[in-house]
Amino acid sequence: MSLVTVLNLSLSFVGRDILKEVNFQVEPGDRIGLVGPNGSGKTSLLRMIVGELQPDKGEIRITKGVSLGYLPQDIYEVLSGGLLQFVVDSVPSRVQLKEQMAALESSLGNHPDPQTQSRLAGQLAEVHHKTIDLDTHYPLHLAEKILLGLGFKPEDFDRPMSSLSGGWKMRAALAGLLYQSPDLLLLDEPTNHLDVPSVHWMEDFLRTYKGAMILICHDREFLNRQSERTISFETRRDEVLQRELRALSQGKGGRGQGSRSKGKTPGAKGEGG
Ligand SMILES: Nc1ncnc2c1ncn2[C@@H]1O[C@H](COP(=O)(O)OP(=O)(O)O)[C@@H](O)[C@H]1O
Ligand SMILES: [Mg+2]
Secondary structure, eight states: OOSEEEEEEEEEETTEEEEEEEEEEEOTTOEEEEEOOTTSSHHHHHHHHTTSSOOSEEEEEEOTTOOEEEEOSSOOSOOOSBHHHHHHTTSHHHHHHHHHHHHHHHHHHHOOSHHHHHHHHHHHHHHHHHHHHHHHHSOHHHHHHHHHHTTOOGGGTTSBGGGSOHHHHHHHHHHHHHHHOOSEEEEESGGGGOOHHHHHHHHHHHHTOOSEEEEEOSOHHHHHHHOSEEEEOGGGHHHHHHHHHHHHHTTOOOSOTTTTOOSOOTTOOOOOO
């Protein structure tokens, strides 16, 4: 059964068609590369899949129970807590279980009657069991291994997330996603924030990744190695070039030579230190 079905999806911004009647399905274990020039709607497509953005027409069906993990192109959220804890807690049920455990423990202290106590103790045992299960599936050493692979040092594990620069925050967010191991990973230019050793590490990691993936990446070789099929928005390229040529001929090119070189993200920052 497909994880995600995209049906006749169309999106426009201020009267300009960005995506027009896009159709595709994502099957379990699928590896899809999204290609197209800047502004062709790659990021918008991922945002629609995770529900951040509503399409103008068409629909996206996510099969019930399918987990998605999205690495945005840029992170603006304030990420709190320590680095390693952030990664460990990125498994959604972990925080819930912690909260349930705390609530049950405090109820136990507040209810002296034996019947309630035994009921609460039973519930507590169940939550405890689930926590152990979770620890087996998501061991701490895996979180550490991923962080080290992405270039962090053991002494960073306790660092507050707020003290990390933008590039390192992205790496931390990526670490959280890889650790969660969702059914479908949506990665928007993940290598932008990585240095060469980390890119190599991630390649190896993704190669053994069992889940499905939709990847946007300007490094065409990386993309080709990681994806088994591509969805291309290249057809829009002519239109984009035409528009740029028109702007240039009208003297609005204004961005100097090479303004048409593709592959640069506007505003992309250098490697975070
Ligand atoms: N929230 C928005 N409001 C208006 N225009 C937008 C918005 N988000 C994206 N766009 C425009 O839609 C086009 C596609 O953007 P995007 O999906 O980011 O493309 P890509 O990721 O392929 O570079 C761009 O021209 C962009 O300026
Ligand atoms: Mg984009």
